[in-house]
Amino acid sequence: MKKYGFLGLGIMGQAMAANLLKADFTVTVWNRTASKCESLINKGASHRETPAEVVASSDITFAMVSDPVAARKICFGKQGVLEGITMGKGYIDVSTIDPQTSIEISQAISNNGGRFLEAPVSGSKKPAEDGALVFLCAGDKSLYQEAIPALEIMGKKSFYFGDAGFGARMKLVINMIMGTMMTALCEGLSLGKKAGLNMSDILDVLDQGVIANQMFRLKGPMMVEGNFPTAFPLKHMQKDMRLALLMGDDNGQALYTAGAANFSYIKARNKGFDDGDFSAVLQAIKE
Ligand code: NAP
16 A cells, blocks of 8 residues: 655645545655644654655655745755655645746656656645645656545546646646736725725625626625635735746736736735735735
8 A cells, every 4th residue: 555745734734634544545744843743643644753754654745835945945955855755756746836946846856766746736725624626737647647546535636737847837827817816806895895885795796797706705705704714825825926927927928917916915915914814915905
């Protein structure tokens, strides 16, 4: 039976690793803040002190960390993933990072005899808990095929887009659209309220038309109540907007709407909403 590793046990990693354990997979975990490993250890996970040790004791290791800086740190850093990679081992980074970082990690893993897959996810805390994520995979095809049983436990659908970099690009395009949809909703709610409309009425009208969508339906009522339970941290949404804008630069694509949305997320970060849900951007927009 295959042995799995899991590095990074934040909102998403915690839920994803728990689902692997629930399905009776053998899982070894590591997190920078070790206390976050406890609930998974109680559910049957093993624990190692470093990413290198997790990789050395696993056939396939998943990583779910914040951003490109963290992804590089756990891969290239001291006692990092690279030190544990040997011939044939699989490393799957499911974090949302830029294509360039992902390609560099991919090359380093394969230079050490390992196999790399990027598999950023679409879906948030609840889909992660429900095993209903969507994986946007690219990289080593044999690893993709081998990982399918685990991907099917954690997700409802997997796509494979070819060489490393294309999964990261897809994820940034999707999140850039989502991030701009959110700020458009916030500006509409805020304008409506200042013009004397009821925000709940705005949501009801939106929900009957062609732009009705699950995100407005899920987040809208909580936003109207001023309730922003963190599912997708605002700091990560702003990171995705920033990475998408850089991708725009690299590809000669002007991104006016996303650029404006990014300013709203930066403003919200400056106001202290880093760890709030990304829907808390409403607080910055309405001021
Ligand atoms: P999170 O709760 O903030 O967790 C971040 C994880 O990264 C934690 O385990 C953290 O360790 C680790 N980390 C951060 N910096 C590190 C470093 N320098 N070295 C080692 N580990 C480091 O974030 P999340 O919501 O789980 O998101 C994780 C990734 O998934 C992000 O790329 C995010 O954009 C993406 N994503 C999130 C969602 C969502 O709805 N939440 C949906 C899709 C994709 P500590 O515990 O020690 O801080």
